[in-house]
Amino acid sequence: MKYFRSLAQTPPKGWNSWDCYGASVTEEEVKQNAIYMKDNLNDAGYEYVVVDIQWYEPTANSSMYHAYADLEMDEFSRLIPAANRFPSAANGAGFKPLGDFIHSLGLKFGIHYMRGIPRQAVHNNTSILGSDHTARDIAKPNSICPWNTDMYGVDTSKPGAKDYYRSLIDLFGSWGVDFLKVDDIADSKLYGGHLDEITMLREAIDESRYDIVLSLSPGPASLEHGAFLQKNANMWRLTDDYWDNWHQLYDMFDRCQKWAPFVRKGNWPDCDMLPMGHIGIRSVDGGGSNRTSRFTLAEQRTMMTLWSLFKSPLFFGGEMTDMDSATLNLLKNKTLIEMHRNGENPEQVMRQNDIVIWKSKAKDKTWIAVFNLNDSDKKVQYSLNKLNETTYKKAKDIFNKEYLEAEDIHFAIQKHDVKLIELSN
16 A cells, blocks of 8 residues: 555645636636646646536536536446547547646646545446446435535445445546545535545555545535544645635634644645636636636735645636736745745744734744734734744845844734745845
């Protein structure tokens, strides 16, 4: 059995189709974002291109799910890409041609999959590869997703259940899948968790010949399961779907503070995608439709700084090909990249009157982020002596590109904005 934490030694970064296209992304749209990433963001560490939910539904046209829709499926109860949306998948090719294309760019390929086995496989009692048992034998019909009708849960105690999950991983691996986002599994509002199916997925990946990063959605994952999640997944969501509104960003500070002790190499608690740039093109979630992100530039700085300090995975949600320069510059900010890649032991060191201070350390420097979560501008004065960081000679305000006195923090911060300070010699 492989030691899975050899994967994702730094937090994964890339693009996911959900914030733009909901359940309806097409092959052409995936390719155009992959090409943009290769040309503009790969040198900043962005490498995963992830096709989100419903790639197997021919009629998907937004983020609204079609209840009990007919899905594309092979003879072994496994969902396959809808060829009308992914033409290269025709004639049984699956996602291998698209995976090969993304790999040819020097990038990595990811897909979304729902927990369980397709309802239509159970109703038709189709076969399971490598087993004498069928879909109906392993299904748990009373284990359903409350917001999507595609699947029944899998009863992991039944013969054939492991064969089904093993056959899924073998199929995905043959397509060149490097990243697997499994949904309706990190949090269960109906059943209190799906730890048995997470464990079976983990075992199926580890017993395969494929290196696949495992991401679990949606949140909020339970803190009481933190050690279990570290053992069985690379990423797990801290929230339900996160969108471009200040309330959700404000709420993330508390979540990150609680989950910071679980951040380590190979394990990355996930704040969810970055709803920046042009989003909602065919997605009607998040309280809006086709739009430019409602986050102000100050709020985007705050979000990117918290995600980078906390070492959350960074998955851009906007349509990349019409990205504005301010958003691109923030994604490529060298200090945020270095902090995200090399920072260790992120922690909140102070919160008072919605002034929040976080820090992260690397071998030869420390980063201090001072966030103003208030709805008005504030003046902040704070002694670095309290952080035991007095040995550094230089203190640089990263976003304003100016040097400060290395002993004290003393400046005004606009509402919802951040001051990021790099201490070094």
